[in-house]
Amino acid sequence: MSSSVVIPIQEGGEGTAPKAVKKESFQNNLSAVSCFLRGVKVEPDVRRVVHSIKVGVALVLVSLLCLVDPLYKQAGDNAMWAIMTVIVIFEFYAGATLSKGLNRGMGTILGGGLGCIAAVLAQEIGGVGNAIAIGTAVFIFGAAATYARSVPRIKKKYDYGAMIFILTFNLVVVSGLRAGVVMRIARERLSMIVMGFAICISTSLLILPNWASDELHISMASKFEHLACSIEGLLDKYFESVTDKENKADGSFKICKSVLHSKAKDESLANFAKWEPWHGKFGLSYPWDKYLQIGELLRELAATIVSLEVCIQSSRQPTADLRQLIKEPCESVASSLTWTLRELGESLMKMTRCQSETLLLPNLKSTRLELRHCMSPSRFEHACDPGEDLAVATFVFLITEMAEKLEGLAKEVDELGELAGFKTNDL
Incomplete structure (x- = not known):
C-alpha cells in the first residue's frame, strides 16, 4: 500500500460521496477509515516500523536463551533453533505468522517422529542393511513430500510445513545413523522450536497486531x-x-x-x-x-x-x-x-x-x-x-x-x- 497522510475525521452526519473523487484524496480517506476501524491512527509506513520493533523485541527475548547462563545451561547449543524459528516465521500479518508457525510445528513433529521410527528400525537391522534402510527411507519420504508440495491444495496452505518435514526427517534420521541419541535430538529441537513459536505468537498477537x-x-x-x-x-x-x-x-x-x-x-x-483466531467481527x-x-x-x-x-x-x-x-x-x-x-x-x-x-x-x-x-x-x-x-x-x-x-x-x-x-x- 502506498504511503499516505492521516486526515482528521470530521464530526457530523455522513455525506454522500462526490462523483469526482481524486486519487490522492480517496487514498487518504481510505487510510483514515482503515486506521479508524483498527482503532490505531497510524500510517501504513508506521505499521511497518511497529512490525520491525516487534521483531526486534522477539529476537531480544529469544536471545536470552544464550545470554542468561541458567537458561543456556538448559538450552545449550540448541538455542539456535529458537532464534532461527523467530527469524523464519515472524511475518507482518498475524495470520501469516500463525500459518508459518503451525506449519513449522507440524512439519517438525511429523518429520521428527517418522525420522525417529526410521532410525530405530534401521538400527535394529544393523550392518550394511542399516545404511540401505536409511537411504531407502530418505528417498521414499523425500520424494513423497516433494510431490505433495506440487499439489495445489497442499502447496497453498502447507507448502512450508512440507519443506520443514523434509528437512527435519533428514536431519533426524541421518543423525541417528551415527549416534544413538535420536530421541534426545528430536525432543530438544522441538522444545526450542516451540519456545521460539510461543515468543513469536505472543509478540505478534499482543502488541498492535496486524x-x-x-x-x-x-x-x-x-x-x-x-x-x-x-x-x-x-x-x-x-x-x-x-x-x-x-x-x-x-x-x-x-x-x-x-x-x-x-x-x-x-x-x-x-x-x-x-x-x-477470532477477533473483532470476524469469527x-x-x-x-x-x-x-x-x-x-x-x-x-x-x-x-x-x-x-x-x-x-x-x-x-x-x-x-x-x-x-x-x-x-x-x-x-x-x-x-x-x-x-x-x-x-x-x-x-x-x-x-x-x-x-x-x-x-x-x-x-x-x-x-x-x-x-x-x-x-x-x-x-x-x-x-x-x-x-x-x-x-x-x-x-x-x-x-x-x-x-x-x-x-x-x-x-x-x-x-x-x-x-x-x-x-x-x-
Whole structure:
C-alpha cells in the first residue's frame, strides 16, 4: 500500500460521496477509515516500523536463551533453533505468522517422529542393511513430500510445513545413523522450536497486531469505490472534451487498473485470514472464500471498464452532436451503476445487509431497460454516418455488460451477508 497522510475525521452526519473523487484524496480517506476501524491512527509506513520493533523485541527475548547462563545451561547449543524459528516465521500479518508457525510445528513433529521410527528400525537391522534402510527411507519420504508440495491444495496452505518435514526427517534420521541419541535430538529441537513459536505468537498477537482479515475486508470494500470513480471519470471523458476532465479520467482509470492486479494479494490475505483466531467481527468460520468470489467479479467488471476505455480512445468516434443524443440516458445509467457500487461497498464495509433483492436488483433491471430504449433505431435514423452507429452501439453495449455484471455482484454480496451474519440495514 502506498504511503499516505492521516486526515482528521470530521464530526457530523455522513455525506454522500462526490462523483469526482481524486486519487490522492480517496487514498487518504481510505487510510483514515482503515486506521479508524483498527482503532490505531497510524500510517501504513508506521505499521511497518511497529512490525520491525516487534521483531526486534522477539529476537531480544529469544536471545536470552544464550545470554542468561541458567537458561543456556538448559538450552545449550540448541538455542539456535529458537532464534532461527523467530527469524523464519515472524511475518507482518498475524495470520501469516500463525500459518508459518503451525506449519513449522507440524512439519517438525511429523518429520521428527517418522525420522525417529526410521532410525530405530534401521538400527535394529544393523550392518550394511542399516545404511540401505536409511537411504531407502530418505528417498521414499523425500520424494513423497516433494510431490505433495506440487499439489495445489497442499502447496497453498502447507507448502512450508512440507519443506520443514523434509528437512527435519533428514536431519533426524541421518543423525541417528551415527549416534544413538535420536530421541534426545528430536525432543530438544522441538522444545526450542516451540519456545521460539510461543515468543513469536505472543509478540505478534499482543502488541498492535496486524490482521490480514482486516486488510482484506477494507481493501475489498474500497474496490467498489475505485470502480465507481473509474466509471464516472470515463463517462466525463467521453461526453466532455475538457483537459481537467481527461486528467480526472486518467487518474481514476489507474485506480481501476489496480483492481485488475489484485488477485494474488487477495488470495494471500484470504489464506492468512483463515489461520487467524477470532477477533473483532470476524469469527473462526468466516466465509473468506466468498471474498475471493466477489474479488473475481470485481475484476471482471474492471476488465469491462478497461474495454470501455479502449472504446473511448478509438480513432473512430461519433460526432459531438451524436454523443449528445445518448448523453442523458447514459449518464443516468452510469449514475445508477455508481450508486449501486457505492451501496454495495458501504454494505460490505459496515457489514450490513443492503437488501439487494428489493432495492438494488430492480434498479439495475430498470437500468438495462433504459439502455435498450437508448439504442432505439429511430433515435439515430438521421444522425449516424457510416461507422458511427457501430461506435455508439459498442459504447452502450459495454455499459449494458457492466449492469449485468453488477447484478451478479449484488447477489454475491447478499450471499456473503447471509453467510457472515451481517445485520439488516433498516431503510
